[in-house]
Amino acid sequence: MLKGILLNSENYQPGLSIDCVIFGFHDNQLKVLLIKTPYENKWSLPGGFVPLNQDIDTAAVTVLNERTGMQGIFLRQFATFGRVKRNDQHFGNAVLDYFKIPEEAGKWFTQRFVTIGYYALVDFLKAVPQKGNNQEIIEWIDHKEVPELILDHKEILDKALDTLRTELNLMPVGYNLLPEKFTIPELQKLYETILDKKLDRRNFLRKITNIGILNKLDEKKSNVAHKAPNLYTFDKEKYEEVLKNGLNQGW
């Protein structure tokens, strides 16, 4: 696929790429969808390029659909990275070598690149990680155990998480990361994981329910150790409303 782009580079916006930080939540861990490329022995964020006839947001959605097989995902642009030295001659050449593309033909790829960062929140269980080609490995990796990444992808990932952490104070999070039915303790773990901070159980319940985006179901989680916790769903309508209007207005 990348090879196809390289050979038809005139159809793509030059020097511009998209990188997606795709977050999922599972086993009380925040996971990131990463790709191990065959070109180099390092991991990378799933990314892509911008067709000349496509909006950048659409290009990001495309990357996401291709990689997770999912539609209607929560996706947000958070920053654009454009240090001169973020490009790494070594990486570019490794890719060209791999595809056996001569230097001249690969010039489009080894030019300076600026990349637009998007982060996505997806339901771990519904996403089906898709390889770009057979040599690739695509995997959910705990955000605390992310290995070395190519180029400045670690910086991009960190910035994404930082943004998410900030946005937690401005908007509700969870609808996109949790299964349809979930428990308050699960939601709390999600918050704790993102914030990297312990929260008081009882105060969390009060605050989260006061937002008014939760529906308490007449149903308890089954097959669990200890007392069975209640199940909840999000009230989609109110959730969207709070998403739009924001949480703590501050002033």
Add this chain to the structure above:
Amino acid sequence: MLKGILLNSENYQPGLSIDCVIFGFHDNQLKVLLIKTPYENKWSLPGGFVPLNQDIDTAAVTVLNERTGMQGIFLRQFATFGRVKRNDQHFGNAVLDYFKIPEEAGKWFTQRFVTIGYYALVDFLKAVPQKGNNQEIIEWIDHKEVPELILDHKEILDKALDTLRTELNLMPVGYNLLPEKFTIPELQKLYETILDKKLDRRNFLRKITNIGILNKLDEKKSNVAHKAPNLYTFDKEKYEEVLKNGLNQGW
């Protein structure tokens, strides 16, 4: 200047530009620095291009320095705009016509452009708006009276203001927009203007002083109608600290 770039386009990142929303505050109004170009009868945001050997942040700083004659300005990237149709063939051709550049040589300029938006906060009285060339008009315009802008610049401006409004809940603002000595009512007007909302005088004083970033001076504003208000400065050190750590943590 633009002509120089057009004739040396191989030294610039293709299809990528920088646009700056430069905010100032004066007469209790939030002002935006706008440019009326000679190419078209419309206003635009001050912008520029990205030299191949310059970081995008540096390119943004350059635009700002050139336009305000100021150093060390508060500058923040807030979003990147890349709809396909944000480019407007009409505008590109108008510019080429103006410079009498033949279509072929101007191809670099009429290609699809993606633009990175930065917003800046500057001290209105210290900034000295600088023309790019003699045909240009550069002016501070009240944000409530912004005329029609080229391309999607209105959208960019709106997004910048929206971002600033949100960030008001996360960080202190004022150090960059007010003169060194200022009064609480002035600071309040700034907040009210940005938020487009009236605040209670007495509650504002309490909240703003509780943040701990203000130094009350033993000095009152002179030559004013009515009771002379006290003068304050920002405690730079604490201000920076709050800027870094954020305001209302929420969780």
Add this chain to the structure above:
DNA sequence: GTACATTGCGTCAAAATAACACACATGATA
């Protein structure tokens, strides 16, 4: 002086927050 607008400081009730106590359910263990 008086009228008027604006500033500085203070009050008070309501709401939000932080810290904590206790009872309940369930699987594991004795």
Add this chain to the structure above:
DNA sequence: TATCATGTGTGTTATTTTGACGCAATGTAC
């Protein structure tokens, strides 16, 4: 079967923060 450990649901309390005010002080205009 009784007890324990662990995580859950609900409630209480003191403290802090917020929102909505009152009022005196200070300056200009007349």
